[in-house]
Structures are given as C-alpha cells and as structure tokens.
Amino acid sequence: MSDLMQSLAISSSGMRAQATRLRHVAENIANVDTPGYRRKTVAFTTERMPDSDSSRVSTGRVRLDRSELQLVYDPSHPLADETGHYDGSNVNLTVEIADSREAQRSYEANLKMFDQARKMSGALLELLKR
Numbered sequence: 001m002s003d004l005m006q007s008l009a010i011s012s013s014g015m016r017a018q019a020t021r022l023r024h025v026a027e028n029i030a031n032v033d034t035p036g037y038r039r040k041t042v043a044f045t046t047e048r049m050p051d052s053d054s055s056r057v058s059t060g061r062v063r064l065d066r067s068e069l070q071l072v073y074d075p076s077h078p079l080a081d082e083t084g085h086y087d088g089s090n091v092n093l094t095v096e097i098a099d100s101r102e103a104q105r106s107y108e109a110n111l112k113m114f115d116q117a118r119k120m121s122g123a124l125l126e127l128l129k130r
Helices: 003-030 095-130
Strands: 040-048 055-064 071-072 084-088
Touching: 003 040, 003 055, 003 095
Parallel strands: none
Antiparallel strands: 040 055, 071 084
16 A cells, blocks of 8 residues: 555544544533433554554544542432432533544544645646656
8 A cells, every 4th residue: 555545544544533532522512411421432542554564543442431420419300319319420511622622633633634645646646647
C-alpha cells in the first residue's frame, strides 16, 4: 500500500473513532437527567495494518462508568424511596462538554490530514498525466 493510501486509511480510522466517541458523549448528555443512567466511555486501541509498519486506531468495547450515582432528593418523583431520594445519573456535563470539544478537535485534525493526503495524491496524478 502506498504511503498516501496509508495516510488516508490512518486518518479515516481516526475520524471513525472520534465519531464513535462523539456519539457516546451525545448519548451521555441526552441522558444526564435519566435516573440510574451510567456514563458510557469508549477506549481506543491500535491495530496493525496488513502489509505495513503502520497502525490505525479503532474503538474498543463501550464501558459503563462505575462511579457513584448521584443521590437526588425529590419526594414527588415516582422512583423516590421512603426518604424521598432516588438514584440519578453519574454524568457530569462539564466533563462531557470537554470530551466533546476534544473529540471534535481530534476529528478536525484527522480531517485536515485526510484532505492534505487527498490533495497530494491529486497533485501526483496531475504530474503523472503530463
């Protein structure tokens, strides 16, 4: 596989991984007020590209954050116990917004790398036509 094609494959795998991460962040934000909801996280792994010394990124299994659920006091809530408390979610909006910005910037960096490799391969084809 040519170096330009490898760079396209590497950057596209990065974009796929960050898109998956953004999807889980969006699910976490959407469920911030869902009782008993646990934050989802996704880990990245590297996998060797066939016939190459390069690696690409892929997403691992989705995991649930096992930190304490927030205890919410609302005696009128249908899930409230005799003390008026129920288990909320363990989603922290500040963390989710920071994660979404980081994933967005990583996605954009991979997109720029992909676009640059595409332009370089197009310029190479133009040179070969002459």
